[in-house]
Amino acid sequence: MQEPSAEPQGRRDRSNDDPFLRYARRFDRPIGDVPDALRSSRAAPADIARTLGLPAAAVEGPATFFADFTATRGARHVRVCAAAACFAATAGTHVAEVEAALGVHAGSRSEDGSVSLQAVRCLGYCFSGPAALDGVDALAGPGLAAQLGGSAPRTSPPIPVACDTGVPVVTAGLLGGSQPWSVWPGVAASANPEDVLAEVEAAQLRGRGGAGFRAAAKWRAALEHPAPRVVVANGDEGDPGSYADRLLMEEDPHRVLEGLALACFAVGAATGIVFVRSEYPRAAARLREAVAQARTAGHLGPDAAGSGFSLGLHVVEGAGSYVSGEETALLNGLAGLRGVVRSRPPFPTGRGLHGRPTVVNNVETLSAVPWIVQHGGAAYAALGTADEAGTVLACLSERFRRPGAYEVEIGTPVRRIVDDLGGGLRDGATLRALQIGGPLGGFLGPEDLDIPLSDDALSKHGAALGHAGIVAFDDRLTGGQVLQNLWDFAAEESCGQCSPCRVGSWRGRGLAERPDGPAVSRERGEVLRTMAAGSLCAFGRRVPAAVQSLARVYGLAGWTP
The missing domain is CATH 3.40.30.10 (Glutaredoxin)
Incomplete structure (x- = not known):
């Protein structure tokens, strides 16, 4: 099929549409417009293609990749x-x-x-x-x-949230610290993009999605390439134990959008997209409501906030894939491709969505930008440690006496978060291990609680900050059970793009079930070494480190590379 030579009259710029399952920008309708009955049909790819006016091959690959389409469905x-x-x-x-x-x-x-x-x-x-x-x-x-x-009342409790810093940044709106859209109008009226970028640079803001890359450096990298540019807010939070992004998208969606608007302004991007995982349907609905309200209020549009700057923000839902939280896999999904990781270079800041320079920042990262612009980058940089500035939302799991999302300064001792804020474990249970930063983070034992919650300190103990989710395991579970759950996750969620991870995760899963012995230990070591050295992205490279930290905490033999 050839690209149409001209845009039909009256049709809006398709680059601003919800672009999930887009193929070469040839259609306008987001995947949310596809009737649910089609998703559950055995002929779903062909039916979806027909609905969207695409060749079946354009839909078959993505549809057979994402779990929402491959899952068996009933009424x-x-x-x-x-x-x-x-x-x-x-x-x-x-x-x-x-x-x-x-x-x-x-x-x-x-x-x-x-x-x-x-x-x-x-x-x-x-x-x-x-x-x-x-x-x-x-x-x-x-x-x-x-x-x-149907034999018990249904419950869907709200996320408890608190701030331990005395200076709420990302939780400012949640805790009554400031109103959303209080920064953007002033910036749009009197500031220039470099002012915003300079404050974010002075703040030393790092990405909160796991990689910890400096936000301003990513923005400047995109500015080295010609417009049109795109900014994507990554709300594909999938690390078990983390729910910070869901909290922000559901309870403070306008602040997420304001942070996205400021990022778009700083890099000269007329299009911003919030990518929300399909497991968060309420978050997607709240964001869509917020976009409509912001548009009505004049914060968005061809003359956003009276600035002369054209800005359109859009919400797109994923279709069930953990690895689609990795920025290149996310961009593939947005472009209508299988959500697998791309080789780099080129980096997204040079060649991202549909070949455009694209900035991808985590939702929590962008939610800090309005506060930084309002109070100054130096005020944010004064929080945290000398090497890792700012705050982070540490999420405590159900096993704690007081579970919830706590905004803390980077460098806060893990013990303060676990014992003082979380209240220790519920029901007098004995703490056996903590998983920090999700399945690609790592494990700490009860003797490790005095470690600061920072990427640098955690990395010295085989862990990583990641999304800062903290899952507690008590002594009802053995190390072998926890290890099996970790390998199950790795095997199910590997995108399959590279063989070290695709094969290694399944071999690791099988080896976790086999009894220890010299031959099994050698094979386990080979799997870990191959995944760590040869995997294309952090998923495959980090699983071995997580396995080794778990083995250290539980004293499991036979899991050294």
């Missing part, structure tokens, strides 16, 4: 979380209980097609697990199976 579709925090909450028993309550096994549907069950990894209810999505309705807490079976 009622339930997604139950099997990730680390929910696994720790019930010692892994809740999935079988849900299967019994619904009369269907995970990965299948009932004979009459009335109900189907899908095991997924993280729904953002780590503070009140176990959790499930019944359609778009979220359920969480004790008695999940009874809730789904």
Whole structure:
């Protein structure tokens, strides 16, 4: 199919549409417009292609990659979380209980097609697990199976949030510190893009999505390439134990959008996109409402806030993929391709979405930008440590006495977060291990709690800050069970783009089930070395480090490279 030679009259600029499952920019409709019945059909790719006016081959590849399309679906579709925090909450028993309550096994549907069950990894209810999505309705807490079976009241508790710094930054709106859209109008009226960029640079703001790259450096890299440019707010938070992005997108969506608007202004991007994981349906709905309200208020549009600057913000939902949180995989998904990682260079700041210079920043990162611009970069840089400035939302899992999202300064001792803020473990349970930063982060033992919560300090103990989610495991679970859950995650969520990770994650999963011995230990070491050295992205490279830190904490033999 050839690219149309001219844009039909009256049609808006398609580069500003919700672009998920876009193929070479040839259609206008987002994946959310595709009827759910098509998603559950065996002929879904062909039907979707027909609906969108695309060749079937353009849809077949992406549709067979994303879990939302490959999952078996009944009239009622339930997604139950099997990730680390929910696994720790019930010692892994809740999935079988849900299967019994619904009369269907995970990965299948009932004979009459009335109900189907899908095991997924993280729904953002780590503070009140176990959790499930019944359609778009979220359920969480004790008695999940009874809730789904209709014999208990349904509960969907709000995320508890608090600030330990005395200076709320990303939680300013949540805790009454400031109103959203209080910074952007003034910037749009009197500032220039370099003013915004300079404050973010002075703040030493680093990305909160896991990699920790300096935000201003990424913005400047995009400015080295000609417009049009794009900024993407990455809300594809999938690390089990982290729900900071869900909190911000659901409870303070205007601040997320304001941070995105300021980033667009700084890099001269007329288009901003918030990419939301499909496991967060309420977040997507709240953001769409906020975009419409911001447009009505004049904050967006061809003359945004009276600045003469054209700005359009859009919300796009994913379709079930952990690796799509990696920036190049995310951009592939937005462009209508399989959500796999790209080789770099070229980097997205030079050649990103549809070949345009693209900045991808995590939602929490962008939510700090309005405060930084309002109070000055120096004020933000004064928080945290000399090498890692600012604050982070540390998320505590259900096993804590006081679970929730706590904004703390980088460098706060883990013990303060676990004992003073979290109150230790509930029900007098004994702490056995902490998983910090998700499955690509690492594990700490009870003797490691005096370590500062910073990337530098954690890396010296085989862990990483990541999204700063903290999942507690008590002594109901053995090290072998926790290890198996980690390998299950790796095997299920590897995008399959490179063989070291695609094959290694499945071999690691199988080797975790085998008894220790010299031959098994050698094979395990080979798998870890190959994944660490040969994987294309941080997913495959970090899994071995996480496995080794877990083995150290639990004293598991046979897992050294």
